[in-house]
Amino acid sequence: MKTESVLEKMLISGNLAVTSECGPPRGAVPEKVRQKAELLRGYVDAVNVTDNQTAMVRMSSFAAAVILRQLGIHPILQMVTRDRNRLAMQSDIIGAYSHDINTMMCLSGDHPQFGDHPMAASVHDIDSIQFVQMVKKMRDEGKFQGGADIENAPKMFIGAAANPFADPFELRVARLAKKIAAGADFIQTQCIYNLDKFEKWMEGVRNRGLHEKCYILAGVTPIKTVGMARYMKNKVPGMDVPQAVVDRMAGVPKEKQAEEGIKICVETIERLKQVKGVAGFHIMAIEWEQKVAEIVKRAGLYPRPDIGI
Amino acid sequence: MITAERKPLEEIIEYIRPFQKILLVGCNECVTVCAAGGRKEVGILSSLLQMSFLKQGKNLQIREHTLERQCDPEYIEELTNLIDGVDAILSMACGCGVQEISRRFRDKPVFPAVNTKFMGASERQGVWAERCQGCGDCLLGITGGICPISRCSKQLMNGPCGGSTKGKCEINPDVDCAWQLIWDRLKALGLEDRYERIIPAKDWRPGRGAGPRKIIREDLAE
Numbered sequence: 001m002k003t004e005s006v007l008e009k010m011l012i013s014g015n016l017a018v019t020s021e022c023g024p025p026r027g028a029v030p031e032k033v034r035q036k037a038e039l040l041r042g043y044v045d046a047v048n049v050t051d052n053q054t055a056m057v058r059m060s061s062f063a064a065a066v067i068l069r070q071l072g073i074h075p076i077l078q079m080v081t082r083d084r085n086r087l088a089m090q091s092d093i094i095g096a097y098s099h100d101i102n103t104m105m106c107l108s109g110d111h112p113q114f115g116d117h118p119m120a121a122s123v124h125d126i127d128s129i130q131f132v133q134m135v136k137k138m139r140d141e142g143k144f145q146g147g148a149d150i151e152n153a154p155k156m157f158i159g160a161a162a163n164p165f166a167d168p169f170e171l172r173v174a175r176l177a178k179k180i181a182a183g184a185d186f187i188q189t190q191c192i193y194n195l196d197k198f199e200k201w202m203e204g205v206r207n208r209g210l211h212e213k214c215y216i217l218a219g220v221t222p223i224k225t226v227g228m229a230r231y232m233k234n235k236v237p238g239m240d241v242p243q244a245v246v247d248r249m250a251g252v253p254k255e256k257q258a259e260e261g262i263k264i265c266v267e268t269i270e271r272l273k274q275v276k277g278v279a280g281f282h283i284m285a286i287e288w289e290q291k292v293a294e295i296v297k298r299a300g301l302y303p304r305p306d307i308g309i
Numbered sequence: 310m311i312t313a314e315r316k317p318l319e320e321i322i323e324y325i326r327p328f329q330k331i332l333l334v335g336c337n338e339c340v341t342v343c344a345a346g347g348r349k350e351v352g353i354l355s356s357l358l359q360m361s362f363l364k365q366g367k368n369l370q371i372r373e374h375t376l377e378r379q380c381d382p383e384y385i386e387e388l389t390n391l392i393d394g395v396d397a398i399l400s401m402a403c404g405c406g407v408q409e410i411s412r413r414f415r416d417k418p419v420f421p422a423v424n425t426k427f428m429g430a431s432e433r434q435g436v437w438a439e440r441c442q443g444c445g446d447c448l449l450g451i452t453g454g455i456c457p458i459s460r461c462s463k464q465l466m467n468g469p470c471g472g473s474t475k476g477k478c479e480i481n482p483d484v485d486c487a488w489q490l491i492w493d494r495l496k497a498l499g500l501e502d503r504y505e506r507i508i509p510a511k512d513w514r515p516g517r518g519a520g521p522r523k524i525i526r527e528d529l530a531e
Contacts, residue, residue: 082463086510108463108470113480122463129467130510145510163471171492171504175468178505182467190471237472237479 005103005157006074007046011215015305017280021048024059039289043296046074055115080109085125097154105159106131136183163190164201165240173204188282191221194240211277221284223261269299310339311403313423324420328396335375336402346401348375379406445515453494460487466508
């Protein structure tokens with residue numbers, strides 16, 4: 001064990017881990033964080049708390065993660081390089097660790113152009129791989145990025161993202177290898193709809209033994225409507241939604257589309273369970289957290305294994 | 310080169326509205342090449358301003374001159390013969406030129422007529438694109454001759470983000486993904502292995518990190 005992270009414990013136990021996410025609210029409404037978190041309690045091992053996702057200002061991921069921690073839910077602190085330089089990131093990391101937050105995701109973040117502050121300057125002092133290196137150095141060497149010693153170094157279980165569906169595809173395994181070499185302990189992938197492509201990527205991952213150096217959590221997102229399927233297929237860069245998925249959603253009446261989306265999600269998880277090297281699932285039910293419990297149950301991932309946490 | 314674009318005419322008009330006699334100064338270097346502030350553009354802007362003020366019943370006097378280089382005090386001296394009786398100076402050079410003029414002529418208001426954009430190259434006739442941010446510690450030797458600092462929207466130093474699509478950047482399909490270009494180039498050179506070497510966090514001090522920069526060449530400095 002590198003850390004006290006519950007997610008790390010679950011992954012080491014060999015059980016399929018389940019994570020989900022909680023997008024903080026756009027305002028000082030802590031009760032909304034609590035409501036979302038309560039929907040997930042008991043159904044997932046840890047909950048990602050997103051950091052100004054889609055480049056829109058939200059309650060800080062650190063603050064929302066503390067609220068989760070106070071509820072006894074294990075947060076995964078997301079942090080993006082877009083909004084903070086290395087000083088701010090490291091101070092937030094030791095701050096978070098001081099609040100018993102021991103698991104985090106190191107990301108570059110959506111470009112401000114996609115959000116509601118397109119006029120903002122991006123920071124990008126370091127990139128996501130250098131970010132992983134920095135958190136590892138803090139943990140394993142007890143040193144700040146600048147080289148000075150840290151008093152009671154934060155022991156973070158380090159996560160990073162991977163998108164097997166972005167281009168150039170042939171580079172995507174190498175990029176994962178680079179993140180692992182930098183120090184990533186676990187990976188959460190982009191939402192998977194194109195299973196064939198994901199399996200091909202995993203084959204490349206296994207050929208290099210990367211699945212034995214890092215835990216890979218497969219990302220899934222239930223689709224609510226055919227409109228959402230089309231939007232993700234056509235408008236979201238780096239998303240790969242096959243036409244067959246859109247057609248399947250379009251093939252059922254509107255009032256049954258949500259159920260069809262859940263079905264697709266559960267079937268996806270079932271198929272991904274067969275893929276060697278998949279260590280768990282990251283269920284991103286965007287503003288649809290109330291469905292996570294159902295997905296977890298129907299996918300045979302409930303009850304969560306008792307590993308004595 | 311340093312690229313620039315002329316400011317909107319309305320903005321320039323507002324700057325010089327209070328004045329009667331203007332010295333309009335172009336530059337023969339970068340802004341001439343990118344067709345923003347050379348001799349030709351000085352002539353055009355001069356006519357536009359005179360016409361515009363004439364419509365408002367004002368006879369604006371403009372003295373035109375284009376310097377070899379506005380960022381060099383040696384050439385700025387040429388203006389001393391033209392400055393008498395001038396109320397204000399309008400510069401069509403990059404920000405460096407504007408500042409050199411205002412440093413030399415402390416009692417004259419100086420206004421920029423262009424917006425200085427970036428260090429770039431000509432992609433084709435009439436199109437210029439950013440190529441360098443002057444980070445002060447060039448990475449091109451390890452990135453296949455393509456700069457991720459200036460050409461990746463997220464300034465990623467270790468590979469493409471998850472938004473790279475068909476060779477294009479997620480923020481704009483007209484922008485090439487720098488890491489697609491780097492990868493293609495490394496492959497063409499048989500240097501794919503180089504991709505997996507991690508480029509460590511950058512020291513920004515040679516860039517803007519240590520404040521305004523200066524180069525002092527002891528062998529040349531007087």
